[in-house]
Amino acid sequence: MLKRVHFGPSWLPYALVLPQVAITLVFFLWPAGQSIYQSFLIQDPFGLSTEFVFLENYEMLLDDELYYDTFGRTFFFSIFVASFSLGIALLLAAMADNIIKGSVTYRTMLIWPYAVAPAIAGALWVFMFDPTLGVITHFLDRFGWDWNHKLNGGEAMALVIMAATWKQISYNFLFFLAAMQSIPKSLIEAAAIDGASPSRRFWSIIFPLITPTTFFLLVVNLVYAFFETFGIIHVVTGGGPAKSTEILVYKAYNDGFIGLDLGSSAAQSTILMAMVVIITVIQFRFIERRVDYQ
């Protein structure tokens, strides 16, 4: 006969989650609430004169053509960063998965860039591509390519995409490699015995089996491109030239901390917050459920 054990009510579980709840309240919910409240205000920087304007800050943004441009630019940037960093990481992971000798060194080297702070990563790229002093610019110059990302918006965008992608490859690599190594060897060996070529094995077995990881990474990478690339953009281009690398999060920073227009900046942050909520809901609702081959 099955004996059920009943536990009486205990304070312990509550006490154990309390720190996490407290952190969430203090560092997430409270600032988020502040930001939403601030987005309804027009205020001078010092907070000496405040006017409650309800949705006017949002109306102003939605009337602003340049804001829509920033939206488009953000999507362009994010899609490129996510697809390049996923693609390259996948390739590298597939290679590393097969390597036998020196695999630890190889992996460590690949993971390295992840430990580099965004601002420092940005500085590295700035040095390499500086129109006057850069090593790579000098090299490009020999082929008659006058690289100047301070003037050419397309080149500036390419540069921040490269820098942001480079930074994220390591992270993706780790996840892909872990996913690949968790695939039972017997499956791959069976396919090999049946005469499947390495690329065939990859596309028919490995790739489908790691799809949950791929989708997880896709979401993480989009969020990364949306928010965490701030440091890189700040160092490499500062949003320029002529806004050509200004993405949403950079604009929110610029208007709030440089321009001291807190109302508009808060409204932009709230819009960004809503977008993260949507992305997360999509991830949990649809992707996590559907992509399951196991």
Next chain:
Amino acid sequence: MNSQLKAYLILCFFVLMPINAAYAKTKISWWHAMGAENGERVNKIARDFNNSQDQYEVEPSYKGNYTDTMTASIAAFRAKKQPHIVQVFEVGTATMMAAKGAVYPLEEVMAAANEPFDKSVYLPAVISYYQTPTGQLLSMPFNSSTPVLWYNKDAFKGAGIESPPTTWKEMHQTAKALRKSGMSCGFTFGWQSWTMIENYSAWHNQSIGTKENGFAGFDTELAFNTKPLKKRIKAIADSQKNREFVYGGREDSSLPMFTNAECGMWISSSANTAALDSQADFDYGRTFLPLDTDVADTAQNSIIGGATLWIMKGHKDDAYKGVAKFMTYLSRADVQAWWHQSTGYVPITLEAEQVSRAQGYYEKHPGADIAIKQLNLNKPTINSKGLRFGNMVQIRTVINEELELVWGGRKSASDALDNAVIRGNKLLRRFERANSR
């Protein structure tokens, strides 16, 4: 240790503490934006002041660049932890002035502390930038510079150019000659809104906005989309074809193009002496900004950039006495002359300039007085005393963006300036709105 001794020590501590506090100096916090060598100089000023008396102690702390420093002090004010003194750059002036509840006007601080204060000893071109319409000085000018034309003397010799250009026409001719001599670029400039829009207008006695360039009220509108300026910007953009002009980025990121001897001429701040001495391995010279002879027959005067020291409200009266003493110390001719000579910023008092002259500084460093000469060329007019626009940091960004579109060949000079004015006016209206209550 027995408990009796412990009690005795604790007692001693409490008895002696107030005495100790009475002897402690009153601390004055000074947030500034001077990094590297200039930061060391700021520390020296504070140290020397602290050694000159024993009542007050000024504690300077570096808070990052100008924007960082301003943002930090605003955030500190909102958290009621503001410093006594904060260094704010010239474009933040309108924002600080509008914050009446946060700043303690300089002249009131001096009067309350019975500290003598005579405005007439200060350089007119410097203080006119910072005065209220009624002539009150709200903050203490600290570091001021003005754009000048820097040129590479060696490159000029190599190209057979006898003297530096004085007009924009000569500017283009010189750039052509430099290109012919094999240089990869004729000229470039830094801080384009400041040098090419704000100073260009003042230099030719043209207004850049209504209401005395914003001095007379928040309901000002930008008006720099004038024919002469459009024509000038267009001519510069056109000269890119032959690389007579090459754009080098915002702020002072074009500096390496000049120090690497890519460009033979560079229009930028006069406070670049230290940077050029350490980075340029050629003989450099500096001269007046070029004149657009289509616009004016003679030059008016250039306007400053730099920063002033603002005093923030919310501290004890005693500390403000110390602040007043420090302001007096800062204006002393010997302090100012030293600051001027070691940084390249212009001195804020006339006497400091005379001291420098008497010391033979300008003979040893020809051209070091170009900035002062340029600022003092004529009595400032309503077009040339400076500008006072709210949200100026963002307006400068707008100007940067629109000009970059011109340099990139994606917009005409005329459309870009028109659009910059439209976008800038929106920012002005928003500032007016935020500060109207």
